[in-house]
Amino acid sequence: MLLSKSCVYGLRASLFLASREQGEFIPIRTMSDKLEISFHFLTKILQQLTAEGILESFKGPNGGVRLTKPGSEVPLMDIVLAIDGSQLLTECALGLPGCGIKNPCPLHDKWAETRDAIREMLEHTTLTELVNKGKAENLRLTTEGGFDILFDD
Amino acid sequence: MLLSKSCVYGLRASLFLASREQGEFIPIRTMSDKLEISFHFLTKILQQLTAEGILESFKGPNGGVRLTKPGSEVPLMDIVLAIDGSQLLTECALGLPGCGIKNPCPLHDKWAETRDAIREMLEHTTLTELVNKGKAENLRLTTEGGFDILFDD
């Protein structure tokens, strides 16, 4: 898989957060229920995002997590880097150790192109962009429901 | 990672085979030594390629494996499909189950573009193409050596 499961869950939760009013703390339990993700697992993932400064958290009643920046300033890349690290964009198609451009393998040129396409996509797509699209067309973030299910509290 | 380790090993071994004269059986032991891959592990991987008809094998002295077709007719895609399956090209960025274009997630359009770039690359690159490039520029297939190490028997 391109992205790990943790990463995908992190992205979905981030989209959820970006779809809410900024500044509002959302309990992880709410997200895990709506997004159909194990609560404890999602908690661990979001802790990583908090540690990276992408989210901030607040304990106790009315607590939860929220984005530290408006979703329009958060490219998908930030979340991918925080959870999966940079392997996808630095590591290589043939996985040869210690490889740079100095001593390339035959696949390098073609792979570099493809990899750049992936990088571009992740860097130039923001949470808000996807949220707007998702709201407009009622696209889905979960197995069954459309984007709107996130809002019938 | 984009490709599994098994898949990468399968690709490297296939490049090795494509670099030899067609029709020649190469013992797996020779490849595992040159490519620095565990013999038993590589054997299992190549068995998959044999089962898929990409390779054919011959037992006993002077036995080994070889490509069933000239390397110029084998796109990387064939090997990737045989080992990793079609997930990479059919499965989706957000990994929602049972997803097609009917009920897409917000990432679908962007991801579909990127995925097509990967598909194009794998479909339009053949083993022979990479071998020619590798021979011409002495590119590497292993940690240390250049392409030429494959030939000092």
Next chain:
DNA sequence: GGTTATTGAGACTCCTTTGTCTTAAAATAA
């Protein structure tokens, strides 16, 4: 202060991928 709601941290289990090992089957050669 005590109870409740929430995140934080870590141990633990489960499953898949990766890798090793052993034995069988086939082909050759002496």
Next chain:
DNA sequence: TTATTTTAAGACAAAGGAGTCTCAATAACC
């Protein structure tokens, strides 16, 4: 026929990713 070289098949172990559970820490509310 017997020994040797090779692939085939499958059991097994090790490592990492995915997921569960428990307990502590913090904040709000009564």
